[in-house]
Amino acid sequence: MPERLGVTPPPEGDGQALPHHQVAGLGAGPANLSLAALAADELPEGIALFEKREGPAWHPGLLGAGTQLQTSWIKDLVSLADPRNRLSFLNYLVTTGRIYAFLNAQYDSIPRLEYARYLAWASGELGCVRYGTAVEQVDFQGGRFVLHGTAGPVATADHVVFGLGTRPEVPACFEDRDIEGVVLAEHLEGHLTTVAAKPYEQVIVVGGGQTGAECVLNLLQRGYRDIRWIGRRPWFAPMDDSPSANDFYRPTYLRFFQGLPEGVRERYAAEQTLTSDGVSMATLQQLYQANYEASLREGRSPVMMLPGRSVVEAANRHGTIALWCERDWGGRERHAARFVVLATGRRATPLPLGAGLLELMETDTSHEPVIDSDYSIRWKHSETNRMYVQNRSRVGHGLADPNLSLLAVRSAVILNSLLDRQVFAIRDEQMSTVWA
Numbered sequence: 001m002p003e004r005l006g007v008t009p010p011p012e013g014d015g016q017a018l019p020h021h022q023v024a025g026l027g028a029g030p031a032n033l034s035l036a037a038l039a040a041d042e043l044p045e046g047i048a049l050f051e052k053r054e055g056p057a058w059h060p061g062l063l064g065a066g067t068q069l070q071t072s073w074i075k076d077l078v079s080l081a082d083p084r085n086r087l088s089f090l091n092y093l094v095t096t097g098r099i100y101a102f103l104n105a106q107y108d109s110i111p112r113l114e115y116a117r118y119l120a121w122a123s124g125e126l127g128c129v130r131y132g133t134a135v136e137q138v139d140f141q142g143g144r145f146v147l148h149g150t151a152g153p154v155a156t157a158d159h160v161v162f163g164l165g166t167r168p169e170v171p172a173c174f175e176d177r178d179i180e181g182v183v184l185a186e187h188l189e190g191h192l193t194t195v196a197a198k199p200y201e202q203v204i205v206v207g208g209g210q211t212g213a214e215c216v217l218n219l220l221q222r223g224y225r226d227i228r229w230i231g232r233r234p235w236f237a238p239m240d241d242s243p244s245a246n247d248f249y250r251p252t253y254l255r256f257f258q259g260l261p262e263g264v265r266e267r268y269a270a271e272q273t274l275t276s277d278g279v280s281m282a283t284l285q286q287l288y289q290a291n292y293e294a295s296l297r298e299g300r301s302p303v304m305m306l307p308g309r310s311v312v313e314a315a316n317r318h319g320t321i322a323l324w325c326e327r328d329w330g331g332r333e334r335h336a337a338r339f340v341v342l343a344t345g346r347r348a349t350p351l352p353l354g355a356g357l358l359e360l361m362e363t364d365t366s367h368e369p370v371i372d373s374d375y376s377i378r379w380k381h382s383e384t385n386r387m388y389v390q391n392r393s394r395v396g397h398g399l400a401d402p403n404l405s406l407l408a409v410r411s412a413v414i415l416n417s418l419l420d421r422q423v424f425a426i427r428d429e430q431m432s433t434v435w436a
């Protein structure tokens with residue numbers, strides 16, 4: 001084992017020894033669970049994960065009936081790098097006794113709820129997650145990282161991996177304002193169980209992506225009959241899941257992409273967005289068919305589609321929410337509803353870096369840490385103490401970075417780098433597309 005992974009004695013802090021870990025992961029979403037799963041056989045102590053949630057959960061408000069993974073279940077936490085790993089999805093199905101029922105259900109895509117259950121199972125098997133521990137700040141003192149929780153330091157580590165995921169992003173006119181009747185998509189399910197359904201009450205869903213489409217469907221299925229769906233793009237764009245689009249989600253393309261000049265990477269990341277952020281074809285068909293069938297039965301379509309509009313102003317006047325939208329082709333229009341659902345995307349959770357630590361890092365023009373091709377942050381003491389970041393660099397590492405597609409591959413790259421040897425071979429040799 002290389003020296004930088006050597007075990008160092010735990011420090012004394014206020015008379016109390018803090019637990020010390022070789023590698024600590026912040027966040028226990030799929031990214032860090034994948035890393036911990038692949039590391040389990042390679043690091044004697046494994047990886048300690050710190051998770052702010054009180055127990056296992058994966059996007060808990062967004063697992064409603066009919067919601068499915070947009071990624072093949074073969075792309076689980078481990079299989080693309082280590083198909084023999086015991087934490088594969090297949091092993092989860094076999095050991096929980098569900099394999100035959102699952103096979104006979106003949107899914108093209110698995111329910112999101114099943115994926116959440118799989119992650120919870122993997123977390124239990126690993127036993128390395130400290131739940132209910134939000135890491136508020138990371139500092140570097142005396143040759144090690146100190147992780148601070150809400151009530152003081154919780155642990156030290158030689159190396160840290162940030163896997164903090166994303167949080168909802170809302171248009172500027174909703175930011176820092178609590179407008180009554182405006183709910184985030186992830187709270188819609190909870191909201192609907194607390195209010196009496198009023199089918200002819202107007203509802204607006206803002207956000208033309210997968211989550212927005214699912215909110216519209218959910219409302220339709222609950223009997224709402226006056227739904228307006230607002231999206232920024234000029235149409236409710238489907239996700240491109242074609243074979244050629246999927247070429248972007250291969251290790252070979254990832255290496256090609258990482259080697260491109262920044263300007264080209266920026267352009268490609270923008271041009272390839274719909275291979276990741278569009279609405280899945282099945283959801284669009286379901287929605288259009290439900291809307292059409294309702295018009296046959298009831299004489300009018302319950303969903304009004306409003307693409308090409310950006311919400312720029314919002315106000316609650318006497319219990320009605322008014323939204324002003326700028327139209328893509330010019331001019332403004334106003335829409336009103338009793339309640340509004342925001343499904344307007346997600347952005348990276350800020351890294352909880354102490355000011356001293358930030359100063360030791362190389363940053364880019366937007367003051368973000370520079371992330372190398374092995375997902376490590378470029379900083380002063382990286383020879384001895386490593387920091388890695390998952391799911392934070394669309395422009396640096398391509399559209400696969402915020403997705404589950406190459407989860408196991410990214411974990412393998414990080415572990416190879418951390419251990420200074422090729423523990424996992426990443427093979428992707430059968431390419432018909434020539435990139436360079």
Ligand SMILES: Cc1cc2nc3c(=O)[nH]c(=O)nc-3n(C[C@H](O)[C@H](O)[C@H](O)COP(=O)(O)OP(=O)(O)OC[C@H]3O[C@@H](n4cnc5c(N)ncnc54)[C@H](O)[C@@H]3O)c2cc1C
Binds near residue numbers: 164
């Ligand atoms: C509803 C939904 C469905 C998706 N479906 C797909 C899909 O089908 N296919 C696909 O490729 N991608 C999908 N994605 C995108 C992406 O793959 C997921 O968001 C995925 O969960 C990202 O994994 P992650 O581990 O990076 O982040 P997360 O899953 O967000 O996990 C991060 C974890 O860090 C914790 N955390 C945050 N801050 C702290 C802190 N300070 N201290 C301790 N813990 C902290 C959070 O509580 C969270 O549990 C989906 C996204 C959403 C929102």
